[in-house]
Structure formats: structure tokens, C-alpha cells
Amino acid sequence: MTRTSSGHPIPRHLPVLVDEVVQALAIARGETLVDGTFGAGGYTRAMLAAGAGRVIGFDRDPDAIAQGSSLVPDANLTLVEDRFSQMDRVLAERGIGLVDAIALDIGVSSMQLDQADRGFSFQADGPLDMRMSKSGLTAAEFLNQADEAEIARVLKDYGEEPRARSIARAIAAARPVERTAELASIVSRAAGFRPGQRTDPATRTFQAIRIHLNAELDELEEGLAAAERALKPGGRLAVVTFHSLEDRIVKRFLRTRSGATPAGSRHRPALVDPPQPTFEHVAKPVTPSEREMAFNPRARSARLRSAVRTGAVAWQVGKGQNGKEPVQ
Numbered sequence: 001m002t003r004t005s006s007g008h009p010i011p012r013h014l015p016v017l018v019d020e021v022v023q024a025l026a027i028a029r030g031e032t033l034v035d036g037t038f039g040a041g042g043y044t045r046a047m048l049a050a051g052a053g054r055v056i057g058f059d060r061d062p063d064a065i066a067q068g069s070s071l072v073p074d075a076n077l078t079l080v081e082d083r084f085s086q087m088d089r090v091l092a093e094r095g096i097g098l099v100d101a102i103a104l105d106i107g108v109s110s111m112q113l114d115q116a117d118r119g120f121s122f123q124a125d126g127p128l129d130m131r132m133s134k135s136g137l138t139a140a141e142f143l144n145q146a147d148e149a150e151i152a153r154v155l156k157d158y159g160e161e162p163r164a165r166s167i168a169r170a171i172a173a174a175r176p177v178e179r180t181a182e183l184a185s186i187v188s189r190a191a192g193f194r195p196g197q198r199t200d201p202a203t204r205t206f207q208a209i210r211i212h213l214n215a216e217l218d219e220l221e222e223g224l225a226a227a228e229r230a231l232k233p234g235g236r237l238a239v240v241t242f243h244s245l246e247d248r249i250v251k252r253f254l255r256t257r258s259g260a261t262p263a264g265s266r267h268r269p270a271l272v273d274p275p276q277p278t279f280e281h282v283a284k285p286v287t288p289s290e291r292e293m294a295f296n297p298r299a300r301s302a303r304l305r306s307a308v309r310t311g312a313v314a315w316q317v318g319k320g321q322n323g324k325e326p327v328q
Contacts, residue, residue, distance in 0.1 A: 015042030016299040017240055020286050021103055022046050024238040024306035029053065031100035034091075034230065036084030036223060038064055041072040043103050048074055056096065058084045060133040085222035088229040098232035104239045106220055106246045120210060122184035122202050128177065130210045139209050140178050148172040158217070158245065159208030166190045167205060180206075207243065220246060224253045225314070228278050233311035237279070242301050247285075250305050254282045257315065258307065276312035283307065 015021075021043060027033065030053035035044045038057035047055050056078045059065055065081040080090055084104060091099065120130050128140035143151065152168035155161040170190035177183050184202040191201035211217060227237055241247040255261060259277035283306045288299040 014296045014298075015039075015046065015105065016296065016302045017286065017288055017292070017304050018042060018046050020304050021238045021240065022050050024283065024286075024304065025050075025101040025103060025236050027052050027101060032056070032096065034058065034084075034087055034099050034102040034227075036087060036102060036104040036227070037106065038068060038079065039105065040064070041068055043105060044072050044077060047103070048072070048076060052076070054078070056080060056087075056091065056099070058082055058087055058090070062134055083219055083223070085219050085226050087223070088226045091230055099230055099235060100232060101236040102227045102231060102238070104220075104223060104227070104237075106240065106250075107216065107242045120206070122180045122200070122206060125179055125181035128180055128183060130206075130213050132214045137213060139183075139213060140176075142209065142213060143171055143183070144176045154212045155205055155208045157208070158211040159204035160245070161204040161208060163191050163201075211245070217245060217249060220249050221253070224250065228257065228309070229314045231309040233309055235309040236306065237309065238304060238306040240302055240304050242303075247303050247305070251285075254279055254305060254307050258282050275315045276310070278310055278312045278314060279307040280310050281308040 025033065025047070027047060027050040029051035031051075032054045033047050033052045033056070035041075035047065035055055035057045038044060038059040039061075041057070044055050044057050054076045055074075057068060057072075058080050059068070060081065060083045062081055065079050068077075068079045078094075082090055087102070091097065118126070118129055128138060128143065130139040131137075146154075148168045148171075151171055152164045155164035155167055161167065167187050167190045170186050171177060171183070174182070174186050177186065183205070184200070187202040187205045188200075193201050224239070231237060239250045241250055257277060257279045259274070260282070286304040286306075288296075288302055292299050
């Protein structure tokens with residue numbers, strides 16, 4: 001097996017934009033970092049190689065945590081089986097305090113996609129599961145219990161699927177649906193698959209169901225707020241996303257928290273006394289090079305956004321008409 005200069009094995013599942021993430025994190029020797037989405041440990045390995053003194057790796061997937069110690073056998077690594085949205089609470093409970101940098105790689109991991117029995121992908125047949133934490137409602141249970149309108153809503157909202165109604169109708173007519181290959185076939189027929197299409201028509205449907213079951217967009221919003229609370233002044237945040245729904249959330253969060261929101265209007269009045277910006281030096285989004293995309297096809301849709309924490313108090317947030325809004 002190929003190994004790094006430090007002797008650690010190079011994983012088969014390659015982290016996306018890893019060099020760019022490490023650069024955005026600007027790691028100084030001995031610092032404490034959080035890898036909010038540990039997965040196969042690719043970012044953690046890069047953080048430790050760059051001089052991090054300690055990395056706390058979070059993952060809600062018990063398989064990732066169980067395999068983590070052998071993937072990254074480093075005494076400076078602490079693994080936590082929990083959602084990254086809970087990072088500030090977990091760090092406080094462990095007496096770790098504020099950290100120097102945080103990296104998040106949003107969405108499903110290559111390890112999960114490659115395991116047919118996890119049901120995340122239609123590339124190999126397996127049970128319709130899709131649960132990142134291996135608990136809660138499975139994809140099969142959702143599709144076989146939800147009404148047609150709810151399935152259509154999920155496909156439209158989380159997959160941006162233009163044929164959501166037709167696909168939902170076809171799923172309801174074919175129930176019970178238990179296997180990934182079954183679902184992919186149903187979607188292909190309903191969406192009108194044409195040989196030579198660049199993207200399989202089942203891609204949006206699988207994405208939508210996965211995001212819905214794992215509440216991924218809520219987790220991302222809550223995780224960004226948790227990172228804001230967990231970073232010390234001058235701390236760095238780097239977030240890699242893979243589709244527009246995720247990227248819009250990160251973009252909006254950094255724009256709002258850096259004080260770059262547009263002026264108010266009669267439809268949305270400006271806040272009278274807005275909180276102080278909690279992030280600065282918001283970098284332009286970074287996308288993979290042609291070389292990386294050729295070497296690692298998963299990187300094709302990736303986008304990295306990063307920023308630096310100010311010394312301002314973290315915002316309190318409440319649920320407003322249009323989502324998360326600052327509480328005055």
C-alpha cells in the first residue's frame with residue numbers, strides 16, 4: 001500500500017480539494033482543529049501532516065468512527081460519534097474550549113456510496129437504506145409509507161427534480177419498493193431515460209431522499225452556527241459543498257455573518273441594531289482543477305468557501321419567516 005512521508009497509508013477514498021482546504025485553514029504547529037465530517041479521515045490526515053497538535057473528528061456514521069482509529073492511528077486524534085452540529089457542546093463537555101480551525105465536507109462520503117448495503121447509490125444494487133447514522137426511518141420505509149404528494153415535495157425541494165410529480169406517481173404505483181436498483185429503474189422509466197445522457201435520471205431522486213432522511217440542510221445550518229460558537233477569534237472555517245442547495249446555505253451564512261447583506265427594503269426592512277460581524281476575510285469560492293477532476297471524479301461539483309472568525313459574540317438565532325434570523 002502506498003504511504004505518506006509520515007508512514008500513514010493513503011486512503012482509497014480521496015478527500016476533495018484537500019490542498020485548498022489545508023491552505024484555507026492556515027494551520028500553525030500545535031493548534032487544535034475540528035474535522036466535522038471525518039469519513040475516511042482524509043482531511044484529518046492532512047491536518048496532522050500540516051502540523052496540527054490535535055484533531056477532534058466528528059461523524060454520525062458509527063462505521064466511520066469504528067474504522068477511524070485504524071485509518072488514522074494517531075495519538076493526537078479524538079473521534080466522536082455525533083453530528084457536527086453538536087461540536088460546540090461536545091467540545092465544552094470535554095473541556096477543550098475554543099478551537100483554531102474547523103473543516104466541513106458536506107454530504108455523503110465515498111465510503112458510504114461504495115457500500116451497496118448502505119443503499120446510498122444506484123451503481124450497485126442494495127437495500128434502500130440511506131441512513132447516515134444507521135438509525136431512524138429508512139429510504140424504503142419513507143417511500144412505502146409517505147403519500148404521493150409528500151414524495152413529490154421531497155424530490156422537488158431537495159433534488160430540484162423537474163419531473164417530481166411523475167416520479168412520485170410512478171413510485172406510489174410500484175410499491176412496495178425495497179431495493180436501490182428497483183428505485184433507479186422506476187425513476188428512469190418515469191423520467192424518460194435516454195441512452196447517452198450525461199447524468200443518470202435517478203441521481204436527483206437519490207440525492208433528495210438522502211437529504212430528507214438525514215435532515216442534511218438543517219444539519220448544515222445548525223453546524224455552521226455551532227462552528228461560529230466553537231471558533232476562537234482568528235479561527236478559520238473551511239466548508240466544501242457538492243450541490244447548489246448546500247452552497248447557497250454556506251454562501252448566505254458567510255454573507256450575513258460578515259455584515260455583507262444587502263440594504264433593507266419595504267419587503268424586508270433592515271435590522272435596527274444588527275449584531276456585529278462574526279466572520280471576515282470571506283474568500284472567493286474555490287473549485288477543483290481540471291487535473292483533480294480527472295483524477296477524482298467526485299470533485300467535479302465541489303466548491304470550497306472559507307472565512308476567518310472575528311472576536312464578536314456569536315449570534316443568537318431564531319426561526320424567522322425566511323429561515324434563520326438574528327434575535328434582537
